[in-house]
Amino acid sequence: MLYDNFKPIVDTIFNNWTALQLAVEQGMGAPGGEKTAQLMSVYVARYCVENVVDVDELAEVLEDLMDEEFDTACHDNSPKEIAIVLLNFLELLKAGHYDEVRNRMEALPPCQKWLSTPIQTEVPPQSHGNPDDDTTSSSSDEEQNDVNGAVGAPTNGAVPMEEDEVGPGWTLVRTRRKK
Secondary structure, three states, rough: OHHHHHHHHHHHHHHHHHHHHHHHHHHOOOOOOOOOOOHHHHHHHHHHHHHOOOOOHHHHHHHHHHHHHOOOOOOHEEEEEHHHHHHHHHHHOOOOOHHHHHHHHHOOOHHHHHOOOOOOOOOOOOOOOOOOOOOOOOOOOOOOOOOOOOOOOOOOEEEEEEEEEOOOOOEEEEEOOOO
C-alpha cells in the first residue's frame, strides 16, 4: 500500500525534474529513454519503500541512474534536491499524514506530464552500481554530458534557468542566481 501511494509522487517529482526531462528529450543513453525513465521511477519508488534510505544514499542512487541509464552527469545538486523532496513525502506517508501530502502535492508547480502512464509490470533497471561504492568511471576519451535541472521552485536563491546554445543539437542549461 505504501508503494501504491508513493509511486504517483515519484512520477510527479520526476515529471518536474528538468535534468531527467532533458536527458530523455535529447535521446541521451540508450534508445527508449521515456520507457527507461518510467522504469527508473518504479525502481526508485520500490527502492525507497523497501529500504531504509537517507538523503545522501538516495541522491547517489539517482546520480548513478542518470549516469548509467542516460549518460548524464548532474552538476547542479538536483539529485540531492530530488532525494530530499522524495524522502520528505515518504516520511509523511509513513506517518499517515495524507492531508499534508495532498496539500504539498497541490502546492507543487504545475508540470507537463511528459512521462506517460508508467509500465509497472516490467522489471525495473537492475544495474545501477553500488551506493557504497565511491568509485566513478570517467575517461577523457568519453564525452560527459552536463545537464542541470531542479524540481519545483528553486530553493537555493536561483531564478528560472536560461539556455545557451553551445553547438548543434546541444543546449547548456544554467541557473541564474538572484542578485
